Amino acid sequence: NAGVTQTPKFQVLKTGQSMTLQCAQDMNHEYMSWYRQDPGMGLRLIHYSVGAGITDQGEVPNGYNVSRSTTEDFPLRLLSAAPSQTSVYFCASSPVISNQPQHFGDGTRLSIL
Amino acid sequence: RKEVEQDPGPFNVPEGATVAFNCTYSNSASQSFFWYRQDCRKEPKLLMSVYSSGNEDGRFTAQLNRASQYISLLIRDSKLSDSATYLCVVIPTGGFKTIFGAGTRLFVKA
Numbered sequence: 001n002a003g004v005t006q007t008p009k010f011q012v013l014k015t016g017q018s019m020t021l022q023c024a025q026d027m028n029h030e031y032m033s034w035y036r037q038d039p040g041m042g043l044r045l046i047h048y049s050v051g052a053g054i055t056d057q058g059e060v061p062n063g064y065n066v067s068r069s070t071t072e073d074f075p076l077r078l079l080s081a082a083p084s085q086t087s088v089y090f091c092a093s094s095p096v097i098s099n100q101p102q103h104f105g106d107g108t109r110l111s112i113l
Numbered sequence: 114r115k116e117v118e119q120d121p122g123p124f125n126v127p128e129g130a131t132v133a134f135n136c137t138y139s140n141s142a143s144q145s146f147f148w149y150r151q152d153c154r155k156e157p158k159l160l161m162s163v164y165s166s167g168n169e170d171g172r173f174t175a176q177l178n179r180a181s182q183y184i185s186l187l188i189r190d191s192k193l194s195d196s197a198t199y200l201c202v203v204i205p206t207g208g209f210k211t212i213f214g215a216g217t218r219l220f221v222k223a
Contacts, residue, residue, distance in 0.1 A: 033211070042200070042215035043157070058210070090156055094211075099145040099204065102211055104156035 002026050006091050006105035013081045013112050021076040021108050023091030029103075030096035032074040033058070034066065036087040043090065049074055050096055081112045114139055116212045119201050123218035130191045134217045136201030137183045144206040146177055148186050151198045151216065160186075160199070191221045 007022045025032065033048035035058075045058030049068040063085060065077040074093075078085060088109050092102040119136045126132050138146075146163035161168065163175040163184050174187040188195055201214035 035213075043213045045210065048210060088154070092211075101145075101147045101149075101159045101162065101202070104158070106156045109154075 004091055004093055004103050004105035006089075006108050008108060009106070010109045011111070013078075013110065015081060015083060015112060017078075017081050019078055019081065021078075021089055021091075021110070023074045023076065023105060024072050025074075025091075025093040025103070026072065027093060027103070028071060029093035030071065031102075032068070032091065032093045033102070034064070034074070034076045035090045035092065036060065036085075037090060038087050046076065046089075078110075083112045086110060086112045115215075116140060117201055117203050117214040119199075119214040119217045121215060121217060123220055125220045125222060126191055127222050128191055128193060130221075131187065131189050132191055132219065133188075134186045134199055134201075134219075135183055136185070136214055137181075138201075138203045138212075139182070140203070140205050141179075141182060142206040143182075143203045145204040146175075146184050147202040148173075148175055148184075149200040149202055149213075151200055153197075157200055157213075188219075191219075193221050193223060195219060196221045 004025045030051045034046040035043040044060045047066040049055045091105045094100045094102040148160040149157040150160045151157040161170050163177050167176040172189045176185045198216040200216045203212045
């Protein structure tokens, strides 16, 4: 059971570079979301999607773009990386029924120099 | 006021101790409640759902008090392997955005 797969697991970028964090799930979940977690802090929602073609902003969307062309994939794009975006990024998914818990990928550790 | 609030701890307890965490939520229309566990530098993992009547899973007991808008997690006979951060999670009625508390850190000592 693959569940939620995130790639890459680690990445180092220079300020101003762009990149895409990949997230794929094989559970046919409609709901997918991206969080960032900074040291000693809780999860903060960046963007989320309730189905293919539908995305919305979370708590901290600035500097990030998302798209949802298929049910399985929900990539997160950093447009112009900044040191403040150094963080651990988690992707999660769940069925769209709102009483279902989310399943997480194992994270991408991103450092911006 | 945060939507979900937890005591950040840390809680330092000896092996075999009983420890309890509380979590309060602000949206009275919240529908679903969970406890997650997060180990250092790892992804959060579902520990257990929380039901209105209270529920137990081995050494873990979760309870919900809708009138006071809080949920609790009780861990009995603590093990070293219980050391982790415990996240309180709430989903509002009719909503999709899962709301995570900042977590309570637990250290179990030998």
